[in-house]
Amino acid sequence: MNRDLVPLPNDAMRARRCPTMIFLLWAWEATLGAAVAWPVASIVRSAYGAHPRADAVLWESGGFSLLDLLIRRLPEAGALVAHVATVILFAAIAGLLPSAALLVCLAFTTRERRTLRLSVAAQAAVVAFVPGAILLAVTLVFQGSLVVSAATLAGLAREGFAPTLGDQRADLSGLLLLTVGLLLAALAGVTHDIARAAVVRFGAGAGEALRLAVRAVAPGSLVLFWSWGWRALASLVLLAFGALLSERVGGRGGWALVTLFAVHQIIVGARVAFRASWLAKAMRVVDHAGRPTSS
């Protein structure tokens, strides 16, 4: 571990200590978001850039121009999907670095008890990259298996119950199974976050971090899950507000559009802050559990 890094006291591991990192994470997401949006906006500009109402025509009532453009440019959808998939893959892998830097910021300070410089946090994040990538891969495979299994079981339940229970009850049985699968996948995600915290806090390898995370989660999994869950629910409330505002603004431009942009980015920033808050909690859990002594 970097000798310049001094572990923070457990109760000092708070997201509010790292506003710069939160801002940088928002900027990271915004940049990637813009990278996805740029080709889409270019396509729209090529079709309606010369229209006096420009891209506002896509919000016209009845949706004729929107549907026409979607269908007309359908052949380009494959390239767009490939572009989005590439950005997602890049975001998933390269995103390990900024999120690890945030974890470093949450866990450590300097000898002078100052906030870490970005370069120091980045250096530590690079060290955590490989175990972080392994943990991410393992978690994604596990979560994917859970969701696919739940979906398969849900489908089988739906098929099996429909003749006797009817479509509605059969569908609800399947939905229940799918929900259980998704909740388990979310719990796996919670465990993954705690393991990442262990990698950063103790410099643990992927396997050791995972064992520590499982031990930390097991005794109070419901409390921990809720700790993640209320933040996720709060994010959803923000999303609903963003959707409502988006609907109200419709195809308007000018200040209405500027306001919408600001609100949307505040929502994205708030979601990043919620996530930082949760990771701080995960760091406190790991710190409290302590590094297991090697046998």
Place this chain on the structure above:
Amino acid sequence: MRAVWALLAAPLVGAGDPTEASFEDVRTAEHADDVADYTLRANLDPVRHSVHGEGTIRWRNASSTSVRELWLHLYLNAFKNERSVYLREPVGGFRGTGTPAEWAAIDVKKLLLRASGSEAAADLWSGAELHRRGDDDETDVRVPLPRDVAPGQSITLDVEWDDKLPTILERTGFSGSFHFMGQWFPKIARLEGNGAWAHFPFHHLAEFYADFGTYDVTLDVPSSFAIGATGPLVESSIRGERRVERHVQADVHDFAWTAWDHFETQSEIIDGVEVSVLFPPGYGEDASRELATLRFGIPHYRALYGPYPYRLLTLVHPPEGAGEAGGMEYPTLITTGGPWYGPPFARLIELVTMHEFGHQYFYGLVATDEVTWPFLDEGLNSYAESEALGAWLGAGSAASISGFTLSDVAVQGVFGNLSEHDEPVAQSAFQFRTGADYSRLVYERTAAILETFRRVYGERAVSRALGSYTRRFRFGHPGPEDLFASFEAELGARPAATLRAALFEKGWVDYEVHGIFSKKSEAPGGIFDRAGKRETLTPKPAPEGGYEGWVLVTRRGTLTFPVDVELTLEDGTTQRIRWNGDEASRIPYAGKTALSAAVIDPDHTVLLDDDPTNNHAAAEPRPHSPRVMERVTYWAELLLSAFAP
């Protein structure tokens, strides 16, 4: 020149409520000409998925010539083997694809011509030609008669048959204990007035055509089953473990029924019609939405296309496993569809319900030949559906979510354009190369053509044309010429010719703004010989100031519609000018500010426009799409946060 443009600057869409159009001058028949009466009895075995049927068919030669043969349609044989015409046709891309998990058949056991006067009874089935030589299809059967049947003369046939039902495919069959019986009895093809039989094998993309008559059908099912059928229930009894119901309906040309031991029911009298919805447990919300649709639809169609003449209407919402039975029309009985959790922002249930109800007119009452001219039923009905949904639900008649609205009309316009150059709209169902072409051209393109006419020539004129057609030809089996005559009478010869070109000749149109130009008005420069003197003038700003310029608009294609051209000026104001849609026109401009942009057909009146994205041009195109950039960036950020660690 400017005065001419100003004169043309009139609104394109006619004003007025289309339901207020008057039809007092159009005679509407009260009843159909009774040609084929069926008195049948059917017994359902829901375990073997079979129906045993027997009864009599009374048929009258309503043509002008004697006939010596009958043609019988045994359409359940379409699912008998893979050599049927239905399963051989490689069209795909529409409903009813694949093969049934259990094969089906209709086996005629008896077809007896009853004795008449001095003529003895005759067994007809032994001489029947079940299929053509070298063709295994058994859906279109020729039955020679032992004697001529003169015009106006009637014959009575005793018939007995067994149905083995398929697993649900193309509207008919079973799924679990749900059974739907469509095209389930031996049915006589229609004899046209000139003595030619309109008989067809069951083609994959085709529907049906038959004569009107009275159907008196007794249905025998297990007592735990509920029945939905064409025509009102006139007798009902429980005999041991069987339920027996008799349904009788005059003035119809088909009879379909369903039986299931899980049906629930909602009923309501709407505009004097007894409407019942049969639906699976848990689909109550869907049933309510279907009834709400008809609360608008029945009186709306009455005003536009004439009164619904039957006492009742039954809607059947099949369970999910029997979805192929959904979205179909029979006289006084229609099937809808959709999941029980259908989201309210998507109007699929309303769309299917309105569409199938509309078929009571465009198939049921006018009774066109669905095989030869599918656009006359599906196309006109798709227009009626989108018109009604638009009148009821407005711009979001197909969907409405998150500030976006999607109309049924937009869907039809955009998808109809996809196949506009491939095949003509007006052709027989079996001539379409693919199911996708059939769907886009017959349903969507026809609807978009008529909607374009409504927007260009006025709601009232098109309502009058279609309303006169449906009233004048009620029970009348009209053809395309009857439709064109009705349009010509109401809209004039040129629009009627355009309609013909659009339907029969792959008619198309593409408007384009080729360019716009404006500059400060100037006194002209150059060498001028005036009053015997030569003077050279340099261009200079005109004393009255202002700008002058032009917009070059063109039209390609074979269809011509007048459209608006909207000029946007630099000060943000707009001017509308009507262009008669000639091949090309340079529209002059003169005004106080420079010309900023021009748009042809800004209100999308011509849904048939091949490429609406070339309908505009700007002096300086905008370099950004700010709204799209904002929304997509935000959505992408949310998406990425779900994947990013």
